[in-house]
Amino acid sequence: MIQSLIKAFTNLFKKPQTIDYPLTPIAKDKEYRGLIEYGEESCIYCLKCEKACPPGAILFVKTENPSANEKNKKALEYNYNPYLCIYCGECVRACPKPEEALWQSNKKPSVATKEDKVNDNWFVLERLKKES
Amino acid sequence: MSKKTINIPIGSQHIALLEPVRFKFECENEKIITVDSDVGFVHRGIERACTTKFKFDGIGYVVARVCGLCAITHSLSYTVAIEKLLGTEISVKAKYLRILLLELDRIHSHMLCLSHTCESAGFEAMFMRIMGDRELVMEIQELLTGNRIQFDYISIGGVNRDLSSEIAQKIRQNLYEVKQRALGYREEFTNNWSLSLKFKGIGALSLDDAYRFNAIGPLARASGLHVDVRNEINYLPFSEVGFVMQTHKAGDINARNLIRLDEIQNSIKMCENIVNGLPEGDIFTKPKGKPNGEALVRFEAPRGELMYYVKGNATAMLERVRIKTPTFSSIPAFSHIFVGEDYADVPAILASFDPCLSCTAK
Numbered sequence: 001m002i003q004s005l006i007k008a009f010t011n012l013f014k015k016p017q018t019i020d021y022p023l024t025p026i027a028k029d030k031e032y033r034g035l036i037e038y039g040e041e042s043c044i045y046c047l048k049c050e051k052a053c054p055p056g057a058i059l060f061v062k063t064e065n066p067s068a069n070e071k072n073k074k075a076l077e078y079n080y081n082p083y084l085c086i087y088c089g090e091c092v093r094a095c096p097k098p099e100e101a102l103w104q105s106n107k108k109p110s111v112a113t114k115e116d117k118v119n120d121n122w123f124v125l126e127r128l129k130k131e132s
Numbered sequence: 133m134s135k136k137t138i139n140i141p142i143g144s145q146h147i148a149l150l151e152p153v154r155f156k157f158e159c160e161n162e163k164i165i166t167v168d169s170d171v172g173f174v175h176r177g178i179e180r181a182c183t184t185k186f187k188f189d190g191i192g193y194v195v196a197r198v199c200g201l202c203a204i205t206h207s208l209s210y211t212v213a214i215e216k217l218l219g220t221e222i223s224v225k226a227k228y229l230r231i232l233l234l235e236l237d238r239i240h241s242h243m244l245c246l247s248h249t250c251e252s253a254g255f256e257a258m259f260m261r262i263m264g265d266r267e268l269v270m271e272i273q274e275l276l277t278g279n280r281i282q283f284d285y286i287s288i289g290g291v292n293r294d295l296s297s298e299i300a301q302k303i304r305q306n307l308y309e310v311k312q313r314a315l316g317y318r319e320e321f322t323n324n325w326s327l328s329l330k331f332k333g334i335g336a337l338s339l340d341d342a343y344r345f346n347a348i349g350p351l352a353r354a355s356g357l358h359v360d361v362r363n364e365i366n367y368l369p370f371s372e373v374g375f376v377m378q379t380h381k382a383g384d385i386n387a388r389n390l391i392r393l394d395e396i397q398n399s400i401k402m403c404e405n406i407v408n409g410l411p412e413g414d415i416f417t418k419p420k421g422k423p424n425g426e427a428l429v430r431f432e433a434p435r436g437e438l439m440y441y442v443k444g445n446a447t448a449m450l451e452r453v454r455i456k457t458p459t460f461s462s463i464p465a466f467s468h469i470f471v472g473e474d475y476a477d478v479p480a481i482l483a484s485f486d487p488c489l490s491c492t493a494k
Binding site: 054 | 189257261264267275282284293320324
């Protein structure tokens with residue numbers, strides 16, 4: 001009981017445990033699981049990451065302006081939805097060329113606004129994928 | 133002359149409730165006579181989604197989202213069930229790493245429950261103190277898995293990340309700190325009037341009733357019932373890392389708090405043993421094939437026994453995934469404890485159960 005009282009009084013002179021968040025940034029560990037990043041030049045278009053992704057946040061959809069990568073025989077384009085992604089890293093583990101074609105950074109996604117039309121644009125891609 | 137009773141509901145939304153549950157109490161003056169409960173307010177259809185929307189290798193991440201506090205137990209139970217069906221043998225190191233995270237999860241879940249019990253007794257300072265100390269555990273979980281809540285650490289065939297020597301050192305430091313602080317809580321929970329006097333003798337469950345109503349987890353162990361799934365399964369080597377079952381006799385709220393404190397100490401010891409004696413080896417074995425047949429897996433979640441039933445038919449989509457959560461199994465015992473207690477004690481008793489409705493309704 002007395003110990004508890006002493007603790008309560010000493011707590012009055014301690015620094016707060018909380019962080020004044022937007023003003024003071026929270027320290028991020030370098031191993032923090034964040035956005036998935038893609039290196040187009042090294043991609044071999046095996047589509048393993050697309051199949052492995054649990055929420056389906058990676059889609060390879062046909063495009064009219066394909067990249068110059070010679071492995072891209074079907075004229076596909078890599079699309080990634082950071083707001084659907086659960087950052088589990090399954091795609092990176094499935095990738096035959098991790099660290100070169102696909103890797104996990106410790107970055108956070110930007111806050112999506114209404115103007116970005118995150119969902120609408122993604123639904124169009126999903127429809128295209130289904131039709132192909 | 134017939135006695136007059138009044139019905140007082142608590143929930144589904146109430147200031148003293150942490151999660152949406154509804155209890156209807158029939159009270160005579162202050163005493164509760166009968167209890168009726170409803171737990172289905174946050175149903176999300178996860179079991180159905182597991183068999184229609186996701187392939188078997190992605191479901192581990194889906195079921196992890198059933199609950200924020202025991203996410204690791206859910207994904208681990210599912211993964212072990214699938215590994216049983218596929219016949220995958222995982223490495224010893226991966227097994228130890230799985231126990232490490234499971235026990236870290238138990239420590240932070242028990243600390244959360246203890247802090248809420250303090251809050252329900254009106255002891256806000258203690259609530260803040262425990263929640264502040266809980267950050268030490270959250271910090272090492274984040275270092276180990278890369279995320280604070282949704283660990284996504286376990287995959288079919290092993291674990292996703294290895295334990296580096298820097299992280300191991302940090303785990304040792306933080307766990308030592310938590311251990312010292314948890315010893316201080318014991319002093320508070322036994323001697324502080326705000327906590328011990330308010331809780332002693334309230335919401336008691338006798339050993340016979342615990343047996344009769346099939347109580348599980350800390351609720352049963354506080355009444356002296358020797359039930360712990362960690363003692364009964366052989367998928368993970370719990371006994372090798374120093375697991376000792378904790379029991380108490382009183383069965384009241386105070387006993388449940390003390391059980392949680394004892395389990396925190398035991399889990400810290402287990403984690404320290406793992407970090408100090410981690411064997412060398414691979415952390416991942418590639419699984420092969422598609423699940424075919426039925427598997428039933430039990431694990432000890434922080435709240436009690438968690439059961440997974442998985443049925444596969446040699447395709448990528450599963451036929452059935454059934455989840456039985458600890459809170460759901462404990463509802464008969466919960467309802468029995470309320471009978472005969474004062475209505476004013478309900479929030480404190482409910483907090484001591486540590487109910488997880490998100491798990492229960494799934």
